[in-house]
Amino acid sequence: MLGNDNYYLGADVGSVSTNLVLLSEKNEVALTLYLRTQGRPMQTIQEGIKVLRSKIGKSAKIIGVGTTGSARQLAATLLGADVIKNEITAHAVAASRVNPSVQTILEIGGQDSKIIILRDGVVSDFAMNTVCAAGTGSFLDQQAARLGIPIEEFGHLALEAASPVKIAGRCSVFAESDMIHKQQLGHALPDILAGLCQAMVRNYLNNVGKNKDIRGPIFFQGGVAANPGIRKAFEEELGQPIIVPEHFGVMGALGAAYLAQEKVGRQSELRTRFRGLQLGDIQFNARSFECSGCANRCEVVEILQEGSILARWGDRCGKWANAVGKGTYKGKSQEGEQQGA
Amino acid sequence: MKVTFPHMGNAWIVIQTLFESLNIEVVVPPQNSKQTLTLGSKLAPEAACLPLKLNLGNYIEAVREGADTIVITGGIGPCRFGYYGEIERQILREAGYHFDVVTLEPPDGSLRGLAQRIRYLAGKKNSWASILKALRFAYLKCVALDQVEDMIHAARPRLSDSHETERLYEEGKNRLAQAMTVKGIRDSVCSIRQSLRDHQMAGIKNADKFHKPLRIGIIGEIYTILDPFTSVGIEAELGRLGVEVDRSIYLSGWVGNHIFQGLAPGYRSIRSYPSHAKPFLSHFVGGHGQETVGAAVKFAREGFDGIIQIFPLSCMPEIVAASVLPRVQETYQVPIMTLIVDEHTGHAGIQTRLEAFVDLLERPSLKGISETSREGVSLVGER
Known part of the structure; x- marks a missing residue:
């Protein structure tokens, strides 16, 4: 059982493994978690958060979240990330923090x-x-x-x-x-x-x-x-x-945690966008459709939280991604047509 | 005769204009898509490079609209593209499609052979004067298109709404496609410039100052860099990451040099590249291998922050260039990244590399500057 400190959460969701790291405010790695992704990144992230919740103190707080890995965007949507970074930068940041x-x-x-x-x-x-x-x-x-x-x-x-x-x-x-x-x-x-x-x-x-x-x-x-x-x-x-290095297996997640710390720590007024440890129990769904707006025929992915759209991506032009939360292009549409506000 | 041709980025607008002004019936194949690639891959040899597969897909999609004649440009030297006209004709015949294939190239460097083929396409009803007039008009349109594309390169990192920028680009292309007079072309370019400016000014009110975007030069195999489907939309993607891109080759520059034997320079003439390449690669290696190296040197000398080379898997001239580029990187201390595209290139892999590359480039300019607002590209390599 960990204490009731404040932590930065780093998540590296890759094709094979999903790694979570908790970094304390004193720059100590408090917890590392290694899970097999097994082609189900959403469930794996939620599982990870459940484990995390069971291991940290009741009044412990997550004060910043960073995501990386090939499913960084998905992880960021689910968790509510403050920083989304590619794996290369995340790995580099972690290594240079461990040994400049x-x-x-x-x-x-x-x-x-x-x-x-x-x-x-x-x-x-x-x-x-x-x-x-x-x-x-x-x-x-x-x-x-x-x-x-x-x-x-x-x-x-x-x-x-x-x-x-x-x-x-x-x-x-x-x-x-x-x-x-x-x-x-x-x-x-x-x-x-x-x-x-x-x-x-x-x-x-x-x-x-x-x-x-x-x-x-x-x-x-x-x-x-x-x-x-x-x-x-x-x-x-x-x-x-x-x-x-000691945490060789989770360096990406560690880098993401450091990046979250840099971002949130630097702007004292900035509050984390973390969606809370209870997200392990929320029902998330993903679905996709092919947009027929142009020849690119982008496969657009929609992430839904209990029926409402949380995020979209996959479209090159940004038509669908930008429309989330703006009231347009609401709901899934096979024809790629606007279905009203 | 119903003429069709392979897609390569915006080239269709120019080719359509040329044929239509000569009253030749033309079929513009549907834009390159996964469907095109699937159709083409079925017929093409597995080891062929990506452009061949897309070309074949284009023809098959054009057949459905009644096309019976293919026009393709040729080439000389050790790049497979030079033989594509002939290879494609044979592949299509074996698959049961009987196309007439006209390869527009100056055989043995003589413009006369080219003229004969143009005459064949244009038929007897067109005088040489009208053919030349049509060529000139198509060429002017080509230069205008390149200008618009370059404006969009500059606009992408500066305009706040990426979807709106792409919409303006589409609108500009449509206007140019429909322009029937030289004045019409000029007006279209002016109006696009004006609406881009208006959008930028509107954006500045919110951000209250200009920001100077990173600049990346795109070099590599011509088909790949001109065709956004093939390059996985790398230019638009970099634009969204806040980068202004420039490209080693624009369509009119290539047309001027390749088909008109340098009689017309085009936008961003490629003529100076071989001399820039000289200290690193002193002779022709086929395709645009030498131009790629030369363009890298030119971009480096012009102070670009980084360079990205992109080519289809197994492209020999570009492989030669790729092995020379580390020396350019070392000499000019400019980061160069090579991306290889093929049928199965997923977007995620390219995205990761582009983001990491932009991170790498942003590092020096970030020192001492407070947080930028763009998600995903801030906080680069800082400690």
């Missing part, structure tokens, strides 16, 4: 991977994996499942390797068939796992890290940073120590 001298961030999550270059505590360059998701957490998950080992043990087994085998890392499909081939030849499991770690790291550095000026101190964050096999492979490949 950090110059490189390697981040590998469930479906994406990115590299962020910082100089003097601000982002100077970044890259994300482009069209291919090879070498992200989901792929490691799959392979661990295929080999029948828990993902938590993956890295420790890889560390036991005597002579890692060479595995093609360019593409996850090739990597998998290469791995099966090496298994059939009789190579030991740790050697194969270590080989896979090396292949992933090579792939990451060749694609995401291409042309980037990687200088220490280097932070390694995101879910995959839990894997010591990957950590070791990075250290070998880069020839430098890799630092895994």
